[in-house]
Amino acid sequence: MTQLVWNGLFVGSFYALVALGYSMVYGIIKLLNFAHGDLYMLGAFTGFAVLSALGGVPAAMTLPVLLGVLLLTMVSTGLAGVVLERVAYRPLRGAPRLSLLITAVGASFALEYGMRAGAGPDPRVYPVRLSGTSIEVLGARLTLQQLVLIGVAVVLMVGLHLLVTRSREGRAMRAIALDPRTSALMGIDVNAVISRTFFLGSALAGAAGVMAGAYYGKIDFLMGFLIGLKAFTAAVIGGIGNIPGTMLGGLVLGLLESFGTYWLGGEWRDVFAFGVLILFLTVRPTGLLGERVTERV
Amino acid sequence: MRSTQVASLVAAAMLLAGCGQGLLGDGGAAQQDDKAPIKLGMLVPQSGSEAAIGPYMTNAAQLAVDEINAKGGVLGRQLELKAADDACDAQTAVAAANKVVTEGVDVSIGGYCSGATLPTLPVFGKANIPMIIPAANSQELVDQKLKHVFLINGTGTQQAEAATKWITKQGATKVALMHDNTSYSKDIAVRTQPLLGDKAVITEAVTPKESDYSANIANILDKKADFVYWTGYFQEGGLIIRQLRQAGYKGSIMVADGSVSPKLGEIAGAEADGVFATMTPIPDTLPDAKGWIDAYTKKFGSAPGPYSNQAYDAVRLAAEAITKAGSTDGAKVISALEGINGFSMFSGPLKFTPEHTLSAGGFQILVWKGDKFALQDALS
Numbered sequence: 001m002t003q004l005v006w007n008g009l010f011v012g013s014f015y016a017l018v019a020l021g022y023s024m025v026y027g028i029i030k031l032l033n034f035a036h037g038d039l040y041m042l043g044a045f046t047g048f049a050v051l052s053a054l055g056g057v058p059a060a061m062t063l064p065v066l067l068g069v070l071l072l073t074m075v076s077t078g079l080a081g082v083v084l085e086r087v088a089y090r091p092l093r094g095a096p097r098l099s100l101l102i103t104a105v106g107a108s109f110a111l112e113y114g115m116r117a118g119a120g121p122d123p124r125v126y127p128v129r130l131s132g133t134s135i136e137v138l139g140a141r142l143t144l145q146q147l148v149l150i151g152v153a154v155v156l157m158v159g160l161h162l163l164v165t166r167s168r169e170g171r172a173m174r175a176i177a178l179d180p181r182t183s184a185l186m187g188i189d190v191n192a193v194i195s196r197t198f199f200l201g202s203a204l205a206g207a208a209g210v211m212a213g214a215y216y217g218k219i220d221f222l223m224g225f226l227i228g229l230k231a232f233t234a235a236v237i238g239g240i241g242n243i244p245g246t247m248l249g250g251l252v253l254g255l256l257e258s259f260g261t262y263w264l265g266g267e268w269r270d271v272f273a274f275g276v277l278i279l280f281l282t283v284r285p286t287g288l289l290g291e292r293v294t295e296r297v
Numbered sequence: 298m299r300s301t302q303v304a305s306l307v308a309a310a311m312l313l314a315g316c317g318q319g320l321l322g323d324g325g326a327a328q329q330d331d332k333a334p335i336k337l338g339m340l341v342p343q344s345g346s347e348a349a350i351g352p353y354m355t356n357a358a359q360l361a362v363d364e365i366n367a368k369g370g371v372l373g374r375q376l377e378l379k380a381a382d383d384a385c386d387a388q389t390a391v392a393a394a395n396k397v398v399t400e401g402v403d404v405s406i407g408g409y410c411s412g413a414t415l416p417t418l419p420v421f422g423k424a425n426i427p428m429i430i431p432a433a434n435s436q437e438l439v440d441q442k443l444k445h446v447f448l449i450n451g452t453g454t455q456q457a458e459a460a461t462k463w464i465t466k467q468g469a470t471k472v473a474l475m476h477d478n479t480s481y482s483k484d485i486a487v488r489t490q491p492l493l494g495d496k497a498v499i500t501e502a503v504t505p506k507e508s509d510y511s512a513n514i515a516n517i518l519d520k521k522a523d524f525v526y527w528t529g530y531f532q533e534g535g536l537i538i539r540q541l542r543q544a545g546y547k548g549s550i551m552v553a554d555g556s557v558s559p560k561l562g563e564i565a566g567a568e569a570d571g572v573f574a575t576m577t578p579i580p581d582t583l584p585d586a587k588g589w590i591d592a593y594t595k596k597f598g599s600a601p602g603p604y605s606n607q608a609y610d611a612v613r614l615a616a617e618a619i620t621k622a623g624s625t626d627g628a629k630v631i632s633a634l635e636g637i638n639g640f641s642m643f644s645g646p647l648k649f650t651p652e653h654t655l656s657a658g659g660f661q662i663l664v665w666k667g668d669k670f671a672l673q674d675a676l677s
Binding site for chain 1: 344478501504509511513515516532536539560564599602
């Protein structure tokens with residue numbers, strides 16, 4: 001049982017990290033960025049490219065090198081997110097929300113098949129991998145690497161939370177989320193803030209991509225699709241647009257999958273996860289921690 | 298009113314386009330008999346979930362086409378490969394089949410995903426085009442008993458039998474079967490389970506494209522399995538092997554032919570050592586295939602992958618049948634294929650059973666050693 005909880009929490013922390021970008025972008029411009037999962041894929045491939053360029057890494061240096069690569073990748077996927085927003089979403093800012101949504105799906109395919117054209121359709125294997133001894137805690141096997149990855153995820157998420165709640169930047173984001181036009185009238189550069197929001201969200205997805213690459217080892221150009229959907233589900237469960245809620249949603253989804261597989265069998269894992277998505281959308285669309293939102297018409 | 302007009306215009310345009318193509322096609326066929334190239338159609342996944350497989354197969358087919366053309370072609374005519382994307386999806390596959398039929402192919406040498414290949418059978422059948430299917434091997438392809446369909450890969454039933462033989466030989470008592478819910482993979486798992494009887498303690502299905510299978514693996518460890526048989530593809534297979542070992546699983550692991558790829562070991566890392574596989578004979582285990590692997594690697598800059606050798610054989614077999622038939626006429630090529638006896642393929646000498654499947658050269662057991670699969674047991 002503890003093993004199930006642990007597995008769920010570990011997978012859930014990845015979901016949470018990716019879901020944050022979804023949630024932030026939705027929170028600020030009410031766009032479901034379906035290309036977000038592909039930024040995770042982009043991050044995994046960027047990390048792969050950097051590590052391959054470095055050549056061999058001595059075993060003792062694995063962790064510091066990986067952390068360095070992680071930062072580098074976060075910057076580059078962050079920039080990719082900014083470009084994506086500038087090219088695909090900003091020109092449609094005034095358009096009906098449906099066109100934005102369709103553009104997002106298009107952007108997702110463009111990223112996937114662009115990567116396939118660039119890097120080839122074969123799955124790639126990370127040159128540096130986290131693997132190591134496992135320890136028993138309360139009957140569950142967990143590895144030091146898992147702990148490190150969860151640690152990194154927690155640091156990133158706490159950092160983001162502080163940024164959004166404590167800084168001027170975060171205040172501007174929250175203001176725009178509430179009312180973009182008034183924010184603009186109050187002297188906030190709306191476009192710049194939205195750009196930076198995309199940067200942050202995409203950087204987190206990129207970080208998750210590198211972490212998944214280093215832990216699981218295999219990356220391919222379609223790896224972002226399913227995790228994109230899962231991250232969306234996590235965001236909805238926790239409360240889309242709400243940052244602590246999204247983190248909680250990621251963990252809850254991880255646990256749901258872990259227990260769903262145990263109770264119902266593997267083929268029901270995704271049915272269970274997405275079934276819960278439907279349940280939340282009908283019964284509690286604001287999610288676990290979401291506030292009541294009144295739509296202004 | 299407006300919309301009906303538009304609709305009838307569209308319909309008229311489509312009819313015209315259809316007729317145009319038909320007329321053009323016929324005109325082409327009339328001229329083409331002496332010098333025009335012989336066209337081989339090949340439907341493989343180039344996009345979608347199995348996109349990685351397409352290039353392995355088209356490259357190998359192209360290699361065979363080039364070799365045959367360099368030797369003067371077939372019946373004095375050059376071969377030409379017409380590859381199309383079936384995306385491992387039924388609807389895309391039917392559209393692609395219609396496309397290559399319109400392009401006037403003489404023989405079809407494609408077919409990887411069973412689910413996508415099945416609906417294309419009648420399309421080629423209606424056009425009287427023989428099909429040599431290199432990879433797709435679901436029993437459903439055979440059960441239709443179609444005259445123009447030939448399988449040069451062992452079927453799911455044969456693979457399940459081979460797997461059972463080896464599992465029994467290893468003395469396993471608690472076997473876990475794992476599949477990925479695709480037609481190919483589930484076929485093998487479902488056929489293996491009754492053969493194993495009480496020994497099959499759990500069947501786990503996973504979702505392809507996930508990275509984390511720890512939940513499924515926890516269930517398998519719960520049942521104290523001492524043998525795991527994964528019947529899906531190598532991308533998930535590599536992850537599953539690694540995660541099984543990291544979770545403390547000590548028993549044997551075996552994978553099916555969809556997982557036989559150098560990438561499996563790369564993904565699994567050192568944990569792949571000692572993993573068994575059920576597989577039709579592959580270049581790596583054949584002493585005389587090194588030259589072929591080198592030729593492929595030189596031409597395409599990477600080593601051949603899963604089903605490269607079957608695709609290569611399919612082209613050679615098509616050429617052989619057309620030569621024997623002395624014509625590209627569908628009926629003649631089909632009887633030439635039925636008459637093939639002892640044609641040398643990677644999987645051994647070829648002779649078709651009355652069902653148009655392999656009569657020999659069935660499955661054998663490989664084992665991953667160091668950095669590649671080696672022969673463990675020929676199971677003969």
